[in-house]
Amino acid sequence: MCGLAGLVRVDGSPADAEDERIVRAMCDLIAYRGPDDSGVQSIGAACLGSRRLAIIDLSAAGHMPMSDPSGRWWIAYNGEAYNFADVRSELEQLGVRFRSHTDTEVLLQAWIAWGKQGLERFVGMFAFAIYDRQAGEIVLGRDRFGVKPIYWTRDSGRIAFASEIKALMQARGNNALDQQSLAEWWLYRNVDGLNEETLIDGIKKVLPGHLVYIQGDKTRIEAWYNPIEHVDEVEHGALAACSERDICDRIERQLEDAVRLRLVSDVPVGTLLSGGLDSSLVTALAARHSNKLSAFHVSVAGQPRYDERRYAQVLAERLRIPLHVLDLQADNFRASLAHVTWLEDMPLSFANSVAYYLVSKLARKHGTIVVLTGEGADELFGGYDWNYRRRRRLQLLLPLIRLLPGVAQKYLELAVYRHAGLPASAHRFRYLLPTTVMVLDRFMRADLQERCQEAYGFLGDEMAKEVAATMLADLSDFLAPLLRRLDRTSMGASIEARVPFLDHRLAHTAINLPLKWRSGRYTGKWTLKQIAQKHMPREMVRRRKMGFPLPLGEYIAPIAAPWFFRGGFCEQVLGFSRRGIERMIERERQRTDGMFSLIGLEIWGRQFLMGQGTDVVAEHIAGASGRS
Numbered sequence: 001m002c003g004l005a006g007l008v009r010v011d012g013s014p015a016d017a018e019d020e021r022i023v024r025a026m027c028d029l030i031a032y033r034g035p036d037d038s039g040v041q042s043i044g045a046a047c048l049g050s051r052r053l054a055i056i057d058l059s060a061a062g063h064m065p066m067s068d069p070s071g072r073w074w075i076a077y078n079g080e081a082y083n084f085a086d087v088r089s090e091l092e093q094l095g096v097r098f099r100s101h102t103d104t105e106v107l108l109q110a111w112i113a114w115g116k117q118g119l120e121r122f123v124g125m126f127a128f129a130i131y132d133r134q135a136g137e138i139v140l141g142r143d144r145f146g147v148k149p150i151y152w153t154r155d156s157g158r159i160a161f162a163s164e165i166k167a168l169m170q171a172r173g174n175n176a177l178d179q180q181s182l183a184e185w186w187l188y189r190n191v192d193g194l195n196e197e198t199l200i201d202g203i204k205k206v207l208p209g210h211l212v213y214i215q216g217d218k219t220r221i222e223a224w225y226n227p228i229e230h231v232d233e234v235e236h237g238a239l240a241a242c243s244e245r246d247i248c249d250r251i252e253r254q255l256e257d258a259v260r261l262r263l264v265s266d267v268p269v270g271t272l273l274s275g276g277l278d279s280s281l282v283t284a285l286a287a288r289h290s291n292k293l294s295a296f297h298v299s300v301a302g303q304p305r306y307d308e309r310r311y312a313q314v315l316a317e318r319l320r321i322p323l324h325v326l327d328l329q330a331d332n333f334r335a336s337l338a339h340v341t342w343l344e345d346m347p348l349s350f351a352n353s354v355a356y357y358l359v360s361k362l363a364r365k366h367g368t369i370v371v372l373t374g375e376g377a378d379e380l381f382g383g384y385d386w387n388y389r390r391r392r393r394l395q396l397l398l399p400l401i402r403l404l405p406g407v408a409q410k411y412l413e414l415a416v417y418r419h420a421g422l423p424a425s426a427h428r429f430r431y432l433l434p435t436t437v438m439v440l441d442r443f444m445r446a447d448l449q450e451r452c453q454e455a456y457g458f459l460g461d462e463m464a465k466e467v468a469a470t471m472l473a474d475l476s477d478f479l480a481p482l483l484r485r486l487d488r489t490s491m492g493a494s495i496e497a498r499v500p501f502l503d504h505r506l507a508h509t510a511i512n513l514p515l516k517w518r519s520g521r522y523t524g525k526w527t528l529k530q531i532a533q534k535h536m537p538r539e540m541v542r543r544r545k546m547g548f549p550l551p552l553g554e555y556i557a558p559i560a561a562p563w564f565f566r567g568g569f570c571e572q573v574l575g576f577s578r579r580g581i582e583r584m585i586e587r588e589r590q591r592t593d594g595m596f597s598l599i600g601l602e603i604w605g606r607q608f609l610m611g612q613g614t615d616v617v618a619e620h621i622a623g624a625s626g627r628s
Helices: 017-029 084-093 103-121 165-172 179-188 233-240 244-261 277-287 309-319 330-344 353-365 377-381 388-402 406-419 424-429 433-440 444-455 462-476 479-491 504-510 526-532 538-542 552-559 578-588 592-608 614-626
Strands: 002-009 037-043 046-052 073-081 124-132 137-142 151-155 158-162 210-215 218-223 269-272 294-300 323-328 370-372 496-498
Touching (some): 002 017, 002 124, 017 046, 017 165, 046 073, 046 124, 073 103, 103 124, 103 137, 137 158, 151 165, 179 433, 244 277, 244 526, 269 277, 269 353, 277 309, 277 377, 277 526, 294 309, 309 323, 323 353, 330 353, 330 479, 330 592, 353 479, 377 462, 377 504, 444 462, 462 479, 479 496, 526 538, 552 592, 578 592, 592 614
Parallel strands (some): 269 294, 294 323, 370 496
Antiparallel strands (some): 002 046, 073 124, 124 137, 137 210, 151 158, 210 218
């Protein structure tokens, strides 16, 4: 697990000392991603850099950038290929000889032997840059679901790339806001998954399951993986013919194998245990295969309504594993806001990003370098009742609404507009609003939903088709900012987070399960709950999903005020008037998520586009304590 950076000269001339300085500076800026080793290497027109967090083969043999014995092929790598030992054995049968025991070398040799088809052999998460010195070509690659990040940009005769946006911003030195992406962020608080653009104009992301080939001034993008292509009518039919017990046994075997593989490490491994279903099940299965497991939990101190500590303690005691608890309070939440925003490269979409970072620091303090988490379970097994089950209800309500007289329907529409805070005058243009949203979104989410529904075209039930398609679309869309949050907050504390539910073998089974075993008629995540009853107390399985809530209104109250924005990003860069900001604050004060988004945008803009240091912004936030 590492951070990587690099560049290639588009005219093919050899990289020089200035190129090395640029790459070294990018690596140093993200040094927390890899505090154990660093390296910068010029090879022909390219310069590769790495910061290493040593997880597998802690020796100097894992130093990067790494080359094959001939010196033709070079790699900078971030991630873990959990089944690398199996792929290594396959390569050894072809005559390949290895100089280390790292998965890095195995991935490089697999690329040399099989090209992009070699990636299909790996179970893991990864981002990489592989340079072919002979061809003068660099390939940037990213894992199936985008657990690990990589970005790239053109500037001053170079194409540069790095694990984080801030590193490329430093290398370019001339950065501006991408206004189209900002419009999408306002709509969805998410610009992570569906297109190349980021909030910074000219900096692009490598999309999940994609490769970017760079040769000279030319770039070519290819998809090597798409979850939609793994929806299979035959597999769905076979699973539909199985008994409930057979389904649960199959999912349990696959999940347990995914957990077992992700315990492979030469450093201590733990889990992030919220006390909810997903992380508790991962922890219970991990404890079956490790007698050195530790668990880490965030307690929302003094807030029984939000605090899940008692559930985490019950499970830890049952499994006989140590539980280390972080007490989250308003003070340490606000004190960390600026730094966590800096780590995430984006305005915070989720307030609990702060909690993820602080609990990751706690894990590192206790010597745990790898943690397992529960991300991906909701998207695969129907955990979002507010989305999936709501769609079911809507399908039932629509025929009834259509029976209402036209006047009654108009009054109902007006009531919905009023409830959403839209001006009544907007109702006159109600038929334009969906198109307006689609245009700002570039129709991407609508197109994704349509392609997902086409994949499930064999389902006769239109309601089931829509819900299954939404869950599949969420794997590419809604999940993306959650994975960015997990990567940045864990790596910001110099630990690696692994996600067993996103083992692609398990995912392929899940997306082909009949809907009744995912978002069931009476409960979401039906299959996982049946499995969990074997490994944890029944009351933990049956309780209502909480979703890591925080008393956000209390936490942000001191900075949810006009003074916080004066002379800042929203005023100076976005051009908001002070009166407009005051009205927005007054309107959003009772909607804490909206208020937090506005505050998050202000903090991010000050740091990334106004050049204010993290310490300066943190002091600005801390100034809230001296104000009424």
